[in-house]
Amino acid sequence: MSARRHPSDAALASYAGGTLDEARRLVVAAHLAICAQCRVAVSAFEATGGVILDDLEPTPLRQGARGAILEKLAAPFAHEPRPGNDEFAGPLAAYELGPWRWLGRGISWRRVDIPEAGNMRAFMLKAAPGTRLPHHKHQGAEWTCVLQGAYRHDDGIYGPADFDEADETIEHRPVVEAGDECICLVALEGQIALQGWVGRLLQPLIRF
Amino acid sequence: MIQFGFAAVFPVVSMVLSDVIAPRRVFPARRERHAPATKRGHIGRQMHDPTRNSAVFDAAKLIVAIAERQDRAAFGALFDFYAPRLKTFLMRRGATAELAEDLAQEALLAIWRKARSFDPARATASAWIFAITRNLRIDEARRGVKAQAVDFFDLIAPEEIAQPDAIVSAADSEARVRHAMKSLPDDQLDVVRLSFFEGRAHGSIADALQIPVGTVKSRLRLAMNKLRDLLSELS
Numbered sequence: 237m238s239a240r241r242h243p244s245d246a247a248l249a250s251y252a253g254g255t256l257d258e259a260r261r262l263v264v265a266a267h268l269a270i271c272a273q274c275r276v277a278v279s280a281f282e283a284t285g286g287v288i289l290d291d292l293e294p295t296p297l298r299q300g301a302r303g304a305i306l307e308k309l310a311a312p313f314a315h316e317p318r319p320g321n322d323e324f325a326g327p328l329a330a331y332e333l334g335p336w337r338w339l340g341r342g343i344s345w346r347r348v349d350i351p352e353a354g355n356m357r358a359f360m361l362k363a364a365p366g367t368r369l370p371h372h373k374h375q376g377a378e379w380t381c382v383l384q385g386a387y388r389h390d391d392g393i394y395g396p397a398d399f400d401e402a403d404e405t406i407e408h409r410p411v412v413e414a415g416d417e418c419i420c421l422v423a424l425e426g427q428i429a430l431q432g433w434v435g436r437l438l439q440p441l442i443r444f
Numbered sequence: 445m446i447q448f449g450f451a452a453v454f455p456v457v458s459m460v461l462s463d464v465i466a467p468r469r470v471f472p473a474r475r476e477r478h479a480p481a482t483k484r485g486h487i488g489r490q491m492h493d494p495t496r497n498s499a500v501f502d503a504a505k506l507i508v509a510i511a512e513r514q515d516r517a518a519f520g521a522l523f524d525f526y527a528p529r530l531k532t533f534l535m536r537r538g539a540t541a542e543l544a545e546d547l548a549q550e551a552l553l554a555i556w557r558k559a560r561s562f563d564p565a566r567a568t569a570s571a572w573i574f575a576i577t578r579n580l581r582i583d584e585a586r587r588g589v590k591a592q593a594v595d596f597f598d599l600i601a602p603e604e605i606a607q608p609d610a611i612v613s614a615a616d617s618e619a620r621v622r623h624a625m626k627s628l629p630d631d632q633l634d635v636v637r638l639s640f641f642e643g644r645a646h647g648s649i650a651d652a653l654q655i656p657v658g659t660v661k662s663r664l665r666l667a668m669n670k671l672r673d674l675l676s677e678l679s
Contacts (some may be wrong), residue, residue: 246640249639253640281671284570290529295544297545305549328663
């Protein structure tokens with residue numbers, strides 16, 4: 237399985253720099269778990285971060301900092317237990333997931349618990365072949381990584397591992413392709429204004 | 445133990461020690477960058493750094509020394525170079541001086557503990573240290589919300605091992621990254637650093653550099669295109 241549609245360089249650089257919010261970081265990570273080519277790009281941007289780090293001006297440390305840390309080197313360290321789920325390998329494994337909830341004709345969703353506070357949320361969406369996903373406008377970013385199946389909208393077909401980066405200027409109406417159920421991981425910013433009957437069903441989703 | 449008490453009091457001597465442990469390797473690009481630094485005068489751009497000249501070392505070798513024999517002198521040398529720079533980096537990310545220093549210390553401890561997972565064939569030393577610190581900062585930011593530590597940058601470590609002939613040595617790739625960055629005009633490099641590595645919004649960058657937001661965006665676009673071209677040669 238190899239992706240044909242990738243995150244933008246800006247998305248990969250922000251991921252490598254550690255400046256993405258957690259929801260988008262997770263969606264990018266889901267793509268990276270599958271896409272070797274983008275992992276190489278992230279490594280290159282991390283190397284860029286390393287060079288930037290080397291070139292920073294040093295800030296003096298507190299007195300005695302060096303001695304204090306040297307004394308800590310021998311101390312044993314504890315591993316914190318990791319929460320998560322058993323269903324997924326890769327980046328999603330580290331997250332608590334809600335149950336699948338039915339949303340209406342052929343569509344269900346589940347919560348992905350993002351500890352970071354903020355205006356971005358993450359969730360998974362599952363839709364049956366032929367389903368027309370709700371018509372919606374968004375107020376900000378909507379980043380999607382396809383985990384299974386495929387959908388199509390004005391920009392073409394998005395299949396497994398493909399990455400779809402939309403913002404408030406884009407208004408899509410995706411339709412799920414024939415074949416497998418389509419499962420996506422989505423990071424969504426702000427509120428979405430849903431339209432139509434599916435929209436009314438989906439609306440509770442944005443209040444979780 | 446004795447040598448470290450000594451090193452703490454006489455950092456210059458510890459530099460010398462570190463040089464004995466790890467013979468100097470001057471990154472060519474860094475030397476070139478350093479020379480015209482005073483002319484640059486950009487935000488955060490190095491003006492004068494005495495440790496730069498005296499302690500340009502092979503950080504990868506130091507990390508390997510820690511991994512192989514828990515070399516405390518090697519650790520001391522890494523600490524002297526990186527802890528103050530990590531503090532600067534973390535303060536730029538919005539941490540207070542105190543938190544920045546605590547996190548910088550944690551990062552150095554993580555370097556000590558994780559040294560064995562450092563693979564010079566896969567990452568440059570500075571990239572590895574950058575990534576460790578980035579992850580610590582992310583975890584710190586999440587800590588207030590819910591006690592959970594997810595090192596998902598580790599979870600997505602590539603499973604496949606590159607073929608030997610496909611591996612660009614880390615030293616080589618570092619030199620290339622430096623070269624790529626040096627070939628960017630300063631005004632483009634500044635927006636890259638502020639945007640992707642310090643996480644500042646376009647508007648805030650525009651204010652800091654006193655340029656229109658549209659210019660920030662166009663510089664970013666130009667810089668990313670160039671970096672992409674230059675860095676793609678690494679793969």
